[in-house]
Amino acid sequence: xxxxxxxxxxxxxxxxxxxxxxxxxxxxxxxxxxxxxxxxxxxxxxxxxxxxxxxxxxxxxxxxxxxxxxxxxxxxxxxxxxxxxxxxxxxxxxxxxxxxxxxxxxxxxxxxxxxxxxxxxxxxxxxxxxxxxxxxxxxxxxxxxxxxxxxxxxxxxxxxxxxxxxxxxxxxxxxxxxxxxxxxxxxxxxxxxxxxxxxxxxxxxxxxxxxxxxxxxxxxxxxxxxxxxxxxxxxxxxxxxxxxxxxxxxxxxxxx
Amino acid sequence: xxxxxxxxxxxxxxxxxxxxxxxxxxxxxxxxxxxxxxxxxxxxxxxxxxxxxxxxxxxxxxxxxxxxxxxxxxxxxxxxxxxxxxxxxxxxxxxxxxxxxxxxxxxxxxxxxxxxxxxxxxxxxxxxxxxxxxxxxxxxxxxxxxxxxxxxxxxxxxxxxxxxxxxxxxxxxxxxxxxxxxxxxxxxxxxxxxxxxxxxxxxxxxxxxxxxxxxxxxxxxxxxxxxxxxxxxxxxxxxxxxxxxxxxxxxxxxxx
DNA sequence: CTTGACCTTGACGTTGCGTCAACGCTTCAT
DNA sequence: ATGAAGCGTTGACGCAACGTCAAGGTCAAG
Numbered sequence: 001x002x003x004x005x006x007x008x009x010x011x012x013x014x015x016x017x018x019x020x021x022x023x024x025x026x027x028x029x030x031x032x033x034x035x036x037x038x039x040x041x042x043x044x045x046x047x048x049x050x051x052x053x054x055x056x057x058x059x060x061x062x063x064x065x066x067x068x069x070x071x072x073x074x075x076x077x078x079x080x081x082x083x084x085x086x087x088x089x090x091x092x093x094x095x096x097x098x099x100x101x102x103x104x105x106x107x108x109x110x111x112x113x114x115x116x117x118x119x120x121x122x123x124x125x126x127x128x129x130x131x132x133x134x135x136x137x138x139x140x141x142x143x144x145x146x147x148x149x150x151x152x153x154x155x156x157x158x159x160x161x162x163x164x165x166x167x168x169x170x171x172x173x174x175x176x177x178x179x180x181x182x183x184x185x186x187x188x189x190x191x192x193x194x195x196x197x198x199x200x201x202x203x204x205x206x207x208x209x210x211x212x213x214x215x216x217x218x219x220x221x222x223x224x225x226x227x228x229x230x231x232x233x234x235x236x237x238x239x240x241x242x243x244x245x246x247x248x249x250x251x252x253x254x255x256x
Numbered sequence: 257x258x259x260x261x262x263x264x265x266x267x268x269x270x271x272x273x274x275x276x277x278x279x280x281x282x283x284x285x286x287x288x289x290x291x292x293x294x295x296x297x298x299x300x301x302x303x304x305x306x307x308x309x310x311x312x313x314x315x316x317x318x319x320x321x322x323x324x325x326x327x328x329x330x331x332x333x334x335x336x337x338x339x340x341x342x343x344x345x346x347x348x349x350x351x352x353x354x355x356x357x358x359x360x361x362x363x364x365x366x367x368x369x370x371x372x373x374x375x376x377x378x379x380x381x382x383x384x385x386x387x388x389x390x391x392x393x394x395x396x397x398x399x400x401x402x403x404x405x406x407x408x409x410x411x412x413x414x415x416x417x418x419x420x421x422x423x424x425x426x427x428x429x430x431x432x433x434x435x436x437x438x439x440x441x442x443x444x445x446x447x448x449x450x451x452x453x454x455x456x457x458x459x460x461x462x463x464x465x466x467x468x469x470x471x472x473x474x475x476x477x478x479x480x481x482x483x484x485x486x487x488x489x490x491x492x493x494x495x496x497x498x499x500x501x502x503x504x505x506x507x508x509x510x511x512x
Numbered sequence: 513c514t515t516g517a518c519c520t521t522g523a524c525g526t527t528g529c530g531t532c533a534a535c536g537c538t539t540c541a542t
Numbered sequence: 543a544t545g546a547a548g549c550g551t552t553g554a555c556g557c558a559a560c561g562t563c564a565a566g567g568t569c570a571a572g
Contacts, residue, residue: 042393045397045474049397058352090349090350096314097343100342101339218262
């Protein structure tokens with residue numbers, strides 16, 4: 001007859017695990033010897049090894065209970081199901097690994113590849129790092145918000161970069177983050193942005209991305225906080241009949 | 257400014273998770289508005305999305321803390337390490353899947369393939385199911401005890417089955433489990449076993465498998481409990497100068 | 513003014529044990 | 543015989559990462 005620690009080592013588990021299995025009724029309590037010690041036989045070893053095999057596979061103990069006490073068919077079914085879950089688990093971990101791989105190089109945490117590429121293109125255009133970090137943070141939020149649409153959105157952005165006005169805008173951007181509200185260049189920004197917006201409106205490209213209102217407001221607020229000059233820029237645009245930022249649009253001019 | 261549930265939905269987590277991250281200091285507590293509500297900005301969204309990305313990869317929150325607050329190199333190193341762990345995890349799950357696959361068909365839980373094959377061979381020899389179950393349970397214990405040696409042990413067993421005496425022994429085995437202690441066939445068993453043991457001793461094959469003493473005793477006890485006739489069989493062998501079962505060996509005959 | 517949907521803190525539940533604590537039994541060397 | 547290991551016993555708290563009430567305060571709408 002075996003003591004609890006002998007039983008445990010033969011089955012490759014700890015004594016604490018054995019007592020836990022007793023507590024939850026997974027392994028029946030054995031007889032005690034005259035001094036109150038639990039006394040096990042080979043059957044207990046076999047059952048414990050079986051429990052360990054299933055638990056080791058990640059099967060919840062409650063389910064181990066069911067499986068071991070069930071008939072062969074239910075057992076086979078249950079094992080099938082567990083196998084399906086394990087396949088899903090592997091796929092999940094592999095997806096995670098891909099995300100981690102993209103992120104291992106730099107600080108591109110939580111950013112899809114296409115966004116990283118886009119930011120690299122901005123960098124190549126000579127845009128300063130400070131501004132790129134702002135864009136990056138915004139894209140992190142956008143990617144989290146509409147993960148399925150992010151590729152399309154970025155593709156549009158790449159197209160936008162074919163426009164000379166856009167290129168010019170970005171080329172003027174150096175120093176923009178620290179730009180004070182009275183900097184003369186802000187009017188220049190407003191001019192370019194207005195031209196772009198008018199062309200976009202003409203092409204009917206205004207509501208391509210369907211963010212919910214709150215999220216658009218969040219992006220707007222982020223832009224506002226990003227630079228001392230931002231508020232001024234928006235004010236200028238508003239004076240010219242524009243509203244918003246993430247969804248920049250013309251306000252119907254009311255009489256008065 | 258965002259409420260906690262807006263923050264949470266933008267980052268794809270629950271409000272409970274956000275508060276938990278506050279508790280453990282992973283996400284700084286934001287300002288409160290006049291009514292005591294937490295009020296978040298876009299930075300919180302970005303940090304929370306990052307936290308979620310890592311936590312979702314299975315990174316412990318304590319480690320998420322370190323990573324996010326560390327420099328780019330430590331960050332990259334940490335991510336590398338996590339990736340290594342994930343690779344290990346995938347391998348582990350795949351091994352588990354194989355074990356489960358073997359086990360899905362029947363009740364071969366916790367048995368290596370070779371043992372299953374060996375038991376099938378016994379079945380083919382006409383050995384009754386009742387005895388095979390006894391063997392199976394014993395092999396479960398042996399496989400758990402010496403997982404690396406099990407293949408070799410089974411190989412030896414397969415060789416043993418080339419011996420006509422062994423074949424004969426197994427062919428006589430039907431009904432053996434229920435055999436009463438006074439059954440005449442038990443003497444026959446003892447005869448065959450003794451012949452086999454003598455030949456094995458002559459070939460110097462006695463201590464091929466190195467079980468520890470307690471484990472051998474466990475197997476002996478299991479055999480003893482398996483059948484009413486078992487005790488008689490061992491008694492006969494003992495009377496002829498043999499001892500043990502799992503490690504059957506001759507006792508040096510002392511004078512007297 | 514009520515209703516419902518938010519927010520707050522506090523605290524217990526979950527899973528599978530690890531890890532003391534405080535005590536009894538056995539055994540071995542002294 | 544005695545004391546110190548080294549087993550065993552029960553009981554209870556700890557961990558990770560939140561889920562899920564509970565008991566209230568707040569806010570927007572009808």
